[in-house]
Amino acid sequence: MKKINILREIIDNRLCVGCGSCFSACLNNAIMIDLKMDEGIFIPSINEDLCADCGRCVQVCPALEFDHLKLSCFDMNSIESSDKLIGNYIKCYVGYSTDQNLRKNSSSGGLVSELTRFLLTNEYISGAILAKMNALNPLVPEPFIAKSENDVLLGAGSKYCPVPMNSILKNLGKNKENYAFVGLPCHIKGLRKMQINNRLYDNIKFSLGLVCNHTPNFNSLKFIMKTLSIDVSSVKSIQFRGNGWPGQMNINLKDGSNISVPYFSELYWGFVNAWFFWPLRCTLCKDKINTFADISFMDAWHRIFNSDNIGTSLIIVRSEMAESIVNKAKIQGKIVLEEVDSKMVVDSQKLQDYYSTVENRRSYLVSSNKSLKDLIPVAENSRSNLNLYSSLFYFRNNLSQKEKFWPTINFLRLIASQYKKIKGHSNKL
Ligand SMILES: Cc1cc2nc3c(=O)[nH]c(=O)nc-3n(C[C@H](O)[C@H](O)[C@H](O)COP(=O)(O)OP(=O)(O)OC[C@H]3O[C@@H](n4cnc5c(N)ncnc54)[C@H](O)[C@@H]3O)c2cc1C
Ligand code: SF4
Ligand code: SF4
Ligand code: SF4
DSSP states (O other), rough: OOOHHHHHHHEEEEEOOOOOHHHHHTTTTOOOEEEEEETTTTEEEEEETTOOOOOHHHHHHTTTTOHHHHTTTTTTEEEEEEETTTTTOOEEEEESSSSSHHHHHHSSHHHHHHHHHHHHHSSSEEEEEEEEEOOSSTSSSEEEEEEEHHHHHOOOOOOOSSOGGGGGGGGGTTTOOEEEEEEEEEHHHHHHHHHHHOOOTTTTTEEEEEOOSSSOOHHHHHHHHHHHOOGGGEEEEEEOOOSSSOOEEEETTTTTTTEEETTTTTTTTHHHHHOOOHHHHHTTTOOOTTTTTEEEEOOOOOOOOTTOOOOEEEOOOEEEEHHHHHHHHTTSSEEEEEEOOOOHHHHHHHHHHHHHHHHHHHHHHHHHGGGGTTTSSOTTTTTOSSHHHHHHHHHHHHHHHHHHGGHHHHHHHHHHHHHHHHOOOOOOO
């Protein structure tokens, strides 16, 4: 079988996350990453005429299962995972940036931006690979290299839509400058595969990983705009999160007005994003916690922080180098950091349930489509029966795929909203 056909199978079976690693790995420029707005995802297209079937693209694709041991020894302390729920780690901390403005306008505690700024200003790196929204096309994100403090602030905040982060790596492999890379678990996994298989990117010295439950596809944003009767062409800029914690989405219009959507409103993460607009690949992802990053960053979703309205993050520090950096930043007064038990991370991300749920979804998918068997290994003890949970899961996935079903989602949203009102439900934990 031709090697490139494996990449085709990944794309055809909707297992691609649009990370851009294959684009960067191809020396023949046979791959382009296209934004398919109707499907709401980035996806590669392959030019047969340029392809030499070398297989480099397949080697770096994070959608394929990987050699866990080979990757986990990468810049980490031991080959054996020190914790089966959170992976290798040295210490876990809770903390935030001491820059109140940054803390308020970042996603949680502003630690990613503060530490990136620390690495830049102390010349550990000459650039940081971050994500921002395109200035001309404000609904479309892009990776960029931040070279200054201002650039770092431009990248602050989560972008809850697909970002082809690894496409920016194409020309950086042999560059003499040192970089930090911020990314989701699939981005970091792609990067690690490129570092191991292509023997490139030694110059990416730090990887700062975001925890990720899933990335809603672009249709989620379209859905929000449509529900709020916002004409897409009237949008000047969009901020997915900011203005305190848990914060809100801010949509700035060209006429100077601003529309905000609270983070936990039913139109956003309180219902629609939590249940709908999931890319298929995300339903099968086993690395929510970003095992291969030097540091994993997440919201401190824990009842202890219920009264916080500025922002706090939990972090898992996995390498000695990262441990030294966070301590230096703490000593210099850039961040507040306090060691916590790993159980707080496990509880805040509900990791106990997460792994078994993902295994069951994988098992169900493979049992209903045998051709995926080689692409998605399934744990022996997982349940393959279509239980009530899986039925609901696929029902809601199908609803979000076609615009004609969106009124149904809105109807369900209103029911959810009424239900919460009757129950006096609070989204605090
Ligand atoms: C799609 C997505 C899903 C997430 N899911 C969870 C979750 O389930 N649980 C949880 O606790 N936390 C989750 N997070 C992480 C959380 O939202 C915060 O990013 C994290 O707590 C760090 O906050 P901060 O204030 O330190 O980051 P900030 O200082 O605000 O910096 C955020 C950094 O992330 C980069 N970035 C933003 N969006 C993306 C993107 N899509 N791809 C690559 N880089 C990006 C920015 O360039 C910036 O450098 C998710 C984030 C994203 C983007
Ligand atoms: S097989 Fe090789 S040449 Fe063909 S698209 Fe992949 S990386 Fe490029
Ligand atoms: S490398 Fe990334 S963009 Fe390319 S096929 Fe795999 S997941 Fe998709
Ligand atoms: S859930 Fe996994 S595959 Fe989906 S965006 Fe997050 S890290 Fe990538």
